Amino acid sequence: MYIRVKRSKTTYFIQCDPTETTLDIKQKLHTLIDQPVNDQRLILMNTGDILEDSKTLADQKVENDAVVALTLRKDDNEFEDVNIVKPNDFYQSRDTDSGNW
């Protein structure tokens, strides 16, 4: 399966297994974004639950195609708020890039 980890304008598609733990996912993210696992916090978007390092994805009801927010530790040691940029509305964007395929 895969999950979609989102922060700001970026979405990371991470291949994983229900038996993997949150820490496993953070280690995969570490290779992509150079942020230590301790400075990452993952939040399951459809419930708002913060994922715990030692628990597996299955334990925490993280399923295939789930959207998980990534937040990072700020300089003051607190975690930032969830920040996911939503794409422009589909119908608005049609007008601006009017199909020159």
Next chain:
Amino acid sequence: MKRKDTVKLISTDEMEFVIDKDAAMVSQTIRNMLTSPGPIDNWVFLGGFAETELGEVTFPEISAVILEKICQYFYWALQYSRGKETEFHIEPELTLELMMAANYLHT
């Protein structure tokens, strides 16, 4: 999962999608880009794939909503090819743009 095994796809509204190269290569167009050396017409290459750890491809004509759906399709197609036969859900309002993007990407 290593950084060099991923590719970053950027939509016209500057949203970024980082996916495995395996998944991206479901698209024949992206496969050709990843396996050919230089820039091809309007593809933006930030460094050749052989030299840089992270390849980036900008799609000036694909919106984030469509590009995300395409990435989901890539992973669905990988899983399907490995024998996990599930349905792929497409919202009716996305079908036209998705078909045009799929045609573009040879997907």
